[in-house]
Amino acid sequence: MDKGSFDEAGQRNPEVIAHPVQALLVDLDGYEGPLDVLLLLARDQKVDLLKISILQLAEQYLTFIEQARSLRLEVAADYLVMAAWLAYLKSRLLLPPEKDDEGPSGEELAERLAFMLRKLEAMRGAADKLMDGRITGRDRMARGRPEAIRILRHSRYHCTLRELLHAYAAQKERKGITNPLRLMREAVFSVEQALARLERMLGSLPEWTDLMSYLPDNLATPFSRRSAQASTLLASLQMAKEGRLELRQGQTFGPIQVKMRKDTE
Amino acid sequence: MSVDPGHVRMAEALLFASREPLDEATLAERLPEDADIAAILASIEETYKGRGVNLVRLAGKWGFLTAPDLAWLLEMERETTRKLSRAALETLAIIAYHQPVTRAEIEEIRGVGLSRGTMDVLFDAGWIRPRGRRRTPGRPVTYGVTEDFLIHFGLDDIKDLPGFDEMKAAGLLNLEPGSIFSDLATTEEDPIDPEEEEI
C-alpha cells in the first residue's frame, strides 16, 4: 500500500480513508503509531517538514481518528492520547493567549511536534541509508575461504612428585603379592641367624663390648643393617634371659654393651 | 614512506587469512617488534586501492573486503541475512545514532511502544548491547550498538553513520525532554542525565 496516497481528497471519502486506517490498526504493535500517522499526513502536505502547517496537520489527524472510530470500534489508546493532545494544541493555536496561561505557548508546542516529526523522519532515512550502505557479507565480501589460524596445542602435563611416588607404591602394592617372601628373605637378618652369630663370637671377647660390633660386616644396605641390629638385640635379650650373658646401657639411647657371664663357663 | 616489504607481506598474509578483521594490537603482536604497523597498513591500503579487493577499516579493525562496486558480481557468495522488520530497523537506527539510549527514549522518538520481540531480534543478531544505566529515577538500562554492528554495516566508527554530523548539528540527535506530552504531566522531572553508570 502506498501510504502517500492518503491525500486531501481522501479525507472526504471514507472509502479511501478506511484503507490506511485498517492497515494502521493491524500493525499497531509494530513501528506504526500516532507519530507515524502524523508523519504520513505531514508528507502529504508535500512540503518540507520545516514548513508544514501544524494546525492543518492537527485537523487532519483529528478527522482521521474521527473517521477511523466511525469505521472501527477500537482505536488504540496511543492514538487517542495524541488526538486529545492535538485538540488541545489546536485550541492553543487558535485562541489568543491569555495572561495567566502557564507553560509553553501554542507555537512552542507546535514547534516541538514538528521537531519530533523531523526527528522520526531523520531516523527513518537513516535506517534506509544504513541498509543501502556497504553491508559486509552483502555488498562487500570477506574472504570466502579464510585460513583460520592454526592452533598448535602443546600439552603441558602436570604431575607432582607425591603422585609419582604414590603411583609407584600403589603399583608395587598390587604387583608385590607375586614374590614378597623371596624378596624379604634376602634382606632380613633373622633372629636365629643373630643368635648363632652371637653365640659363635661371644667367647672371643671377654670384656664389655658394644653389641653393635657383633653385627655381620657384609651389610650393604641400611635396611639389612637395621634388620641385623634388631635381630642381634633380640638375640642378646634372649641370651641374657637364659643367663648366658650380661647387658648394660649407660644412658638412654646410649650404646648397649654385652659381656659373657663368667659363671656359666 | 618506506616500509619493510617483508613486514608488509606478513601483514597481508595475516589479514588475508583471518576470518575477522584484525586490530592493530593483534597485528603488532604477531609481526616483528620493529614493524611500523600504521605505515604497513597505509601501504597495503594504498596498494589495494582500486583493486578488486580492498583493505577496509571496520570498527577500528582492519580486513580485506571485495570492492563495493563489484557486489553485483558476487551474488552467489552473498550470505543470506535475515530481513529486519521495519520496526527493528528503525529501532536499530535510533540506538546507533542516539546511543546510549533507553528504551523509553526509543519509544518516545518512535512515538509508539516497543514490542518485546523487536529488541530481542537486535540482541539476537549481536548488534546491540546494554551499556549502562541512566542516573535517573528507575535507573533505566541504556543501549548501544556493538562492534559487530559496525562491521556488518561497514562502518569504522559511529561517526561514520550516514548523515551523523549533519543530524548532530541540526540537534536531531539530542535526547532532551522535548516530548509533546511532557507538559501534560505536571511534574517536570529531569528525565535524562547524560552521565550514566556502566553496568
Add this chain to the structure above:
Amino acid sequence: MSVDPGHVRMAEALLFASREPLDEATLAERLPEDADIAAILASIEETYKGRGVNLVRLAGKWGFLTAPDLAWLLEMERETTRKLSRAALETLAIIAYHQPVTRAEIEEIRGVGLSRGTMDVLFDAGWIRPRGRRRTPGRPVTYGVTEDFLIHFGLDDIKDLPGFDEMKAAGLLNLEPGSIFSDLATTEEDPIDPEEEEI
C-alpha cells in the same frame, strides 16, 4: 600482455570471495564474455608473486592462499595443562626407579602390556628418553628419564628420589628376570647389564 584491468578486478574479487577454488570455466561464466581468462589469471598470479598472498592453482582450480613461507605466522601456540593417566604415572615411576629399563621390563613390572599412547605421552611431556640398547637378544631400547624430569620434580639426581635406597634395599627395585633363568639369578646381582650402548 595487456589485460582489461576491470576484468582483473572482477576475477580478484571472485577468487577472494569464493568459498571454493574456482576453475577457469566458472570464472569465464561469471566474467564478461570477452574476458581472456588465461591472461587474467597469469596477470594476477604475477601481481601477487612475492606478496603475502599468492594465487595458487590447486587441482586445476584457482584460489588465493597465504604464501607458504609465512605459514608459521598463522600458527598459534596454545598450552593446555593435563593430568597424567594412572598408566602413564606408573610407567614414569618405573622408568625413574629402574632406568635404564626396556619396554618389556616395564610391562613385566606393571604386569600389563603398555599401550603405545602411554609412552608417547611421557615423551611428549619431555620426561623420558631412549638411553641405549640392551645387549640382549633383540637389542631392545632402554629408557631413562630426562633432565626435564629432574627439573620438574625438583630433583638433583635420580638417586634423590625419596625412598630409593630403602626400596632398593628391600629388593623392591629388583627386576624379576621372570624367565627360566630366574633360579640362577637369586643372588643380589642386578639382572640388568649395567653396560649399555649409547644410541
